[in-house]
Amino acid sequence: xxxxxVIIGAGMATGRALEHLLDAEPDAYxxxxxxxxxxxxxxxxMLSPVLSGDKAYDEIVTHxxxxxxENGVTxxxxxxxxxxxxxxxxxxxxxxxxxxxxxxxxxxxxNPFMIPLPGHDLEGVIAYRDLxxxxxxxxMVEGQKVVVIGGGLLGLEAAAGMAARGVDxxxxxxxxxxxxxxxxxxxxxxxxxxxxxxxITVKCSANSKEILGKDGHVTGLLLEDGTELPCDxxxxxxxxxxxxxLAAEAGLAVGKGxxxxxxxxxxxxxxxxxxxxxxxxxxxxxxxxxxxEQAKVVAQTLLGQEAAFVQKxxxxxxxxxxxxxxSAGDFAxxxxxxxxxxxxxxxGVYKRLVLEENRVKGAVFYGDTADSNWFFGLIKxxxxxxxxxxxxxxxxxxxxxxxxxxxxxxxxxxxxxxxxGCNGISxxxxxxxxxxxxxxxxxxxTVTKASGSCGTCTGLVEQVLGATLGDDFVIPAAQSxxxxxxxxxxxxxxxxxxxxxxxMPAVWQELGWKTTCGCHVCRPALNFYLLADWPVEYxxxxxxxxxxxxxxxxxxxxxxxxxxxxxxxxxxxxxxLRAIADAADKYHVPxxxxxxxxRIDLLGVKGEDLPHIWADLNKAGxxxxxxxxxxxxxxxxxxxTDHCRFGTQDSTGLGIRLEKMLWGSWTPHxxxxxxxxxxxxxxEATCKDIGVVCVDSGYQVSIGGAAGMDVxxxxxxxxxxxxxxxxxxxxxxxxxxxxxAKYLDRIYKWMNKVGLDWIKDQIDDPDTRRALADxxxxxxxxxxxxxxxxxxxxxxxxxxPLANLTLEAAE
Amino acid sequence: MTNWIDIxxxxxxxxxxxxxxxxxxxxxxxxxxxxxxxxALDNACPHKAGPLAEGIVHGTKVTCPLHNWVISLExxxxxxxxxxxxxxxxxxxEEGRILLDAACLMRRAA
Numbered sequence: 001x002x003x004x005x006v007i008i009g010a011g012m013a014t015g016r017a018l019e020h021l022l023d024a025e026p027d028a029y030x031x032x033x034x035x036x037x038x039x040x041x042x043x044x045x046m047l048s049p050v051l052s053g054d055k056a057y058d059e060i061v062t063h064x065x066x067x068x069x070e071n072g073v074t075x076x077x078x079x080x081x082x083x084x085x086x087x088x089x090x091x092x093x094x095x096x097x098x099x100x101x102x103x104x105x106x107x108x109x110x111n112p113f114m115i116p117l118p119g120h121d122l123e124g125v126i127a128y129r130d131l132x133x134x135x136x137x138x139x140m141v142e143g144q145k146v147v148v149i150g151g152g153l154l155g156l157e158a159a160a161g162m163a164a165r166g167v168d169x170x171x172x173x174x175x176x177x178x179x180x181x182x183x184x185x186x187x188x189x190x191x192x193x194x195x196x197x198x199x200i201t202v203k204c205s206a207n208s209k210e211i212l213g214k215d216g217h218v219t220g221l222l223l224e225d226g227t228e229l230p231c232d233x234x235x236x237x238x239x240x241x242x243x244x245x246l247a248a249e250a251g252l253a254v255g256k257g258x259x260x261x262x263x264x265x266x267x268x269x270x271x272x273x274x275x276x277x278x279x280x281x282x283x284x285x286x287x288x289x290x291x292x293e294q295a296k297v298v299a300q301t302l303l304g305q306e307a308a309f310v311q312k313x314x315x316x317x318x319x320x321x322x323x324x325x326x327s328a329g330d331f332a333x334x335x336x337x338x339x340x341x342x343x344x345x346x347x348g349v350y351k352r353l354v355l356e357e358n359r360v361k362g363a364v365f366y367g368d369t370a371d372s373n374w375f376f377g378l379i380k381x382x383x384x385x386x387x388x389x390x391x392x393x394x395x396x397x398x399x400x401x402x403x404x405x406x407x408x409x410x411x412x413x414x415x416x417x418x419x420x421g422c423n424g425i426s427x428x429x430x431x432x433x434x435x436x437x438x439x440x441x442x443x444x445x446t447v448t449k450a451s452g453s454c455g456t457c458t459g460l461v462e463q464v465l466g467a468t469l470g471d472d473f474v475i476p477a478a479q480s481x482x483x484x485x486x487x488x489x490x491x492x493x494x495x496x497x498x499x500x501x502x503x504m505p506a507v508w509q510e511l512g513w514k515t516t517c518g519c520h521v522c523r524p525a526l527n528f529y530l531l532a533d534w535p536v537e538y539x540x541x542x543x544x545x546x547x548x549x550x551x552x553x554x555x556x557x558x559x560x561x562x563x564x565x566x567x568x569x570x571x572x573x574x575x576x577l578r579a580i581a582d583a584a585d586k587y588h589v590p591x592x593x594x595x596x597x598x599r600i601d602l603l604g605v606k607g608e609d610l611p612h613i614w615a616d617l618n619k620a621g622x623x624x625x626x627x628x629x630x631x632x633x634x635x636x637x638x639x640x641t642d643h644c645r646f647g648t649q650d651s652t653g654l655g656i657r658l659e660k661m662l663w664g665s666w667t668p669h670x671x672x673x674x675x676x677x678x679x680x681x682x683x684e685a686t687c688k689d690i691g692v693v694c695v696d697s698g699y700q701v702s703i704g705g706a707a708g709m710d711v712x713x714x715x716x717x718x719x720x721x722x723x724x725x726x727x728x729x730x731x732x733x734x735x736x737x738x739x740x741a742k743y744l745d746r747i748y749k750w751m752n753k754v755g756l757d758w759i760k761d762q763i764d765d766p767d768t769r770r771a772l773a774d775x776x777x778x779x780x781x782x783x784x785x786x787x788x789x790x791x792x793x794x795x796x797x798x799x800x801p802l803a804n805l806t807l808e809a810a811e
Numbered sequence: 812m813t814n815w816i817d818i819x820x821x822x823x824x825x826x827x828x829x830x831x832x833x834x835x836x837x838x839x840x841x842x843x844x845x846x847x848x849x850x851a852l853d854n855a856c857p858h859k860a861g862p863l864a865e866g867i868v869h870g871t872k873v874t875c876p877l878h879n880w881v882i883s884l885e886x887x888x889x890x891x892x893x894x895x896x897x898x899x900x901x902x903x904x905e906e907g908r909i910l911l912d913a914a915c916l917m918r919r920a921a
Contacts, residue, residue: 137880177827184845184846185845332830336885336886337848337871337885339870373881385840392842513871514846515870516846516870517827517845517869517870518869519869519870519872520866520867520869520874520879523867523869524867542825542828543825543826543827543867543868544827544867545867546867546869546876547876551865555862555865555876555877556879557859558867559860559861559862566814607862607865625862697844798823798830799827801830801831801832801833801838802818802823802830802831802832802841803818803819803823803832803833804832804833805816805818805832805833805834805835805913805916806833806834806835
């Protein structure tokens, strides 16, 4: 006698299972198919092309009414199942019909997860799951606004689909980069760039706070940071949860999903489950490949054949036109892993393979996914790649191809990219000059002026020569920044400006970094260049800073720290001194020392005590002295006209003013100043990075002194009449240094490279000087603050051990 | 035998960063790489016992803050021309929590 099979859910997994069943033994079962949606099986993963208008719904229907009819399937579409009676072996439909089964197959799928934000139940807040959601999004027209919460696969497909219809779409993503489960930062950066090019606004690291509405309908999304994003429709695409309600009610074993064994049988031998609703060996499934595999197994089990479901590696592709990305395997855990990275900035290509014991474990590709199936095969098969390791990243077709081009970054620059910042010379101008016969550096300089002023772009001009002339031009070897790149510091600086690179992953990708995330040499330098060039846009990265700047204290040889409060211009008072003495007592500071910069160093403070000692010092009005930073250290002063019988000006007052203007600023290397009240120079201003010597007629500002490994006297930059002018000159020259010098060059080293005359030209020109001072002030509007107060308030926890196991371990 | 213990949330360790934990037998540095792998090593450079948890993390390596020795987080080996090795301990992530093998941490005391 033919047995009764009842299937709950007409999705892609049960649909495929049904096909296998009917192919193998069409008469094995009488099939009844329930589906809550008022339609049969369609290809849900093709909803994105429907949304973008590339396909019509009819084209994505897998099983038509005729197909069900021909195969004798009793369809109960638009009908929910109310319950399962396992003892009687029946299911009850919503209308009360009782249908008996010999075997029951659950394919209840999953429910979209809705974040329970205030306002999530407003009209116009939807998920992206089925045809109804898709049709709702298709009602949006040009000029309307949509916010999508979730920068994963579904969210981005929804965003791109609507953007293609001219809708104004903003994607809000909680994590630091898009699709963080499938992509690393570099690929996430490229993807974000491509989406922005499509007119989509992307907000990462954005925390949603509340959904705003009016008259029951959504009007916008409020973020934690106070930003309000108005919208006519809000799509939540933050993940799915297996739909286990019916199974749980029937008393089946349920965890995150419906528990199944390798044969896809649940805890009841006559009930099977397949698809997104199941949990197998602790894993859930959302991608189509494993679901089809399950469907095959479940069909065989139903036919009494031996079969077992085995979890395999899965791969992801994003179905957004123009964004070719692929991710497969696992690049998250386990020791002994190696990376192979390939970047082609010109084509916007990023490829990364993760190897373990000569086998490919994971792969991320962006921009060129042509060989992705081959790599996916290597992952699935666990192929030993030792033999082809060197050329592996180039794919299966590689046969002695050309090596990586160190000039790729420059070759990729558009013609209007500015190479020489001093003279405003673009790449196109230089290329034209070369083509007109200027075939060496001197000739290019003569014809275009490029690299003729400060000279820091010389390396780049040479690379343009090389890229234009090919083998006819031999590029003099320049010292590259580190092993991660062939570019020198000056070249990287220039390219950050001319290509408008505003994040670390942008630099790594666009300049073809050879490592995934830089090293301890390039990261601190890049962090400085980015914050100096883009003070407003770039977010300082503490993880790219040396420990002293990350913890705002100087590490000592025994791992303790030294704490130096700021003493403005070297002037203090009894209250401050008492607070320092109290702090030294309270935190058992073993050594208290006067520094050469007219302040007091508390040496030997434990890392865990730092936020506490800072909070105590803050209470007395003391702030960080930045004695640990590549930034402003001290402004040393003599007593000047206040007390000294030789003083010509108020040197202490000016010193304090300068220190209050400059503190908190980051510079390529440390920056020390001094102001002397007369040419007797008691403050030793002429061996500082910037020194001011007061004279009867005004102020002599000189730069480029040193009293360390090298000893140098400063050279006169200019003499001005007033304190205000002195302030502007110092701000301007500091900014010029910040914008142009190589990381870890003190002013005297930078001056040797660009020449004092060039610096003088910039400072003597009133417009240039003012513009520099203005840019310094803009940067200071962000960085002129006390990091100690901030860390004591917000980050104190991070200074403590993550865990203390001393007690447990002793048991 | 292993004895996995929960020592904190993954998000409490910054990506490309580290945190220190105290044990009865010395401090252990727990590292998190840019792609969210975790590693545990003795918090002392083989050179002059510099606190590795304070170093710059790049790829699966850390640079000691005292004298720039580069240590592999996977093997504990000093890289390049430097020679030396740091003890490593099994560490893994489960549902956003960092787990260390306490049995292994204990064994080093013996």
